[in-house]
Amino acid sequence: MALPGESQGLFEGANVPVIYTGIGKVNAAFVAMEAIQKTQCKVMINLGTAGSSKFKTHELVEVSTFVQRDMDISPLGFKVGETPFDPIPGAIELIPYFPELPKGICGTGDSFETGVPKVACDLVDMEGYALAKVCRKMGVQLISLKYITDGADHNAHNDWQENLIYGSKKLFEYYGRMITK
Template sequence: MALPHESQGVFEGENIPVHYTGIGKVNAALTAMDVIHKTKCKVIINLGTAGSSKFKTHDLVEVSSFVQRDMDITPLGFKVGETPFDPIPGVIDLIPYFSELPHGVCSTGDNFETGTPRLPCDLVDMEGYAIAKVCRKMGVQLISLKYITDGADHNAHNDWAANLLPGAKKLLTFYKKMIASEDGAPA
């Protein structure tokens, strides 16, 4: 998760360790790399909040792809979201985990989006693409669930804060399902 605000203490209350990235792509990339190096993990589970003009507030969405909305080298002939001369693409597809959840394309950028993103997407965040890029580079699977806290509009900052606790509870429920199914117990 990006911030302790997003867990609202519910994960800690269940003695579930959480790695907080901090806000933005650089912080997220550094934390993802650090976690992978220290734990030698094969899977990272990215849980967090997002805004969306497509999904309803309180929906839980599994990210099917990440794009980065603030990489713009168009004056040099590159597409928005494409990092020049980078072997990792501007669109990073993930392997679906939950069939019962809706899936969507998440646009990541170092801004709190309150308008129409420049790249087609279903939801917006500030860290996901960076985590996905590190995972792709390091050969680690990424599963990303986002709780929709707001409509990515003019009132997004108020809605985000008001919807953190129900989001944390819903994310915890699906985290427990994921862990139970990995342990061989019924989900």
């Protein structure tokens, strides 16, 4: 998770170890690399919140693909979302885990999105693509569930804060399903 607010103490109260990345792609990449090296994990579970103009608030979505919504080198002829000269694609696909959950493309960027992203996506966050890229480079499977807290609009900051408790409960429920499978 990015922040302790996304857990609301539920995971800690159940003695579930949570690694918080902090906000943004750089923090997420650093913490993901550190966690993988320290634990030698084969699967990373990313639970968090996201905004969406496609999915309804309070819906739980499994991320099928991560894209970068703020990588824009288009003046030099590159596609928006594509990192020039990088072998990792601009769209990183994940292996589905929960067939019953809706799937979505998550656009990651170092900004709190309140408008229409430059890259086609269904939901937005600030850490996911970095986690996906580190996992891809390190050979670790990533499973990502996002609770939709807001409409990624002008009121997103208020809605996000108000809906954290609902999101933490839903994420905790699905975490329980993961570890009992």
